[in-house]
Each structure stands twice: as structure tokens, then as C-alpha cells.
Amino acid sequence: MGVIWNDPETGEGDFTRTSSYTEGWLQRGAREQGCSYCHEPIRFPCLYWMADKDIFLHPECLAPLATRLFRDLHEYDCAARIEGGRPMRQAAGGNSAGR
Numbered sequence: 001m002g003v004i005w006n007d008p009e010t011g012e013g014d015f016t017r018t019s020s021y022t023e024g025w026l027q028r029g030a031r032e033q034g035c036s037y038c039h040e041p042i043r044f045p046c047l048y049w050m051a052d053k054d055i056f057l058h059p060e061c062l063a064p065l066a067t068r069l070f071r072d073l074h075e076y077d078c079a080a081r082i083e084g085g086r087p088m089r090q091a092a093g094g095n096s097a098g099r
Ligand SMILES: [Zn+2]
Pocket: 035, 036, 037, 038, 039, 040, 057, 058, 061
């Protein structure tokens, strides 16, 4: 997980900041794949997460994605309570603080 600040091949991005990813291969992957949320071409700087499939995001796409992830978690949590199951937060970490 991190920020890819610049693209050394195209000159796009913020070259005043140090990027851990300066080899170019990750930037090529970002350009080929696009944003994992809005599917528009990626711009630099972008956010990067390593998973089964590389995830690239525009910084402005993170908040809507996170909002939808938490909305889905809340929906699951409510359904699990109604159906008598264990809420996700208990299942994942066993910490019920703040509930
Ligand atoms: Zn996007």
C-alpha cells in the first residue's frame, strides 16, 4: 500500500516527492489497468494497494470507495444482528468496544 507519486516514463506527477516505485513497471501497470473504482485512466500521483490483483485509485476515488465499503459492512452488520448471527466486528476481532 502506498502512493505512487510520479511516472518516470511520462514525466507526469509530483517529482518533488520521493516515490518508492520509481522502476516504471508499477506505473505501466497503473496506466494499463486504470482506476479500480471509476475505471478512468490513472493519473499520478495515485494510490496503490497490492492484493490478488493490483489496485490503483485516484486519490479522490478513495473516499467514495471507502464509504461504500463501510456501507456494505454496516448493512451486513445490521442483517447479522437481526438474523441472530455474529456481527462482523465481533467475528473479525472480537472487540465490541464502542458498541
Ligand atoms: Zn478513479
